[in-house]
Amino acid sequence: MAKSDAVRITTARSSAAADMKSRQRRYAISMSIRTVCFLAAVFVGDGVLRWILVAAAVFLPFLAVVVANAENQRDDGFRLPDGPGAHELTAGRNED
Template sequence: MAQPDAVRITTARSSAADDMKLRKRRYAWSMSIRLVCFLAAVIVGSGIVMWLLIAGAVFLPLFAVVIANATDQRDDGFTLPDSPGTHELTASDPDER
């Protein structure tokens, strides 16, 4: 059975709890911006700026979900060589001395 590749600490993913906390924070910020767009559209009144703010408020949830669900993709491409010429360290046998 093949052993899994070693993981470098610099490329290790964050914990599930930290990942969920970060996703919730991103989504909350996006929805806050959406609320500001709606309020600004009401304050601005009629005109092109109002329609741009409304469009931003309408389409922001789509992007907010995509951004919030973006996962941690850290990977530097490093894997330990797995070739026949690679030697592994073994425990020494006290009888072989």
């Protein structure tokens, strides 16, 4: 790993187990919302609201997969300066 590829602890990824648990939780929440939309579409009766709920029930699986597989990245906005000598300390004056 080069110096410019150093990882700050505040931007480090979560562990694989924590990442998997988070993805499963987001997916389960999305599928629960889909189930509610489907059941509401059955009981709401005819009308525009029924078709909105059906559309939500149809497209939520796609959105759930996209959200569940969203990459786990953190960024605190900190960047080291680039260029020659940017990472070097200079010698100070010695006044002994």
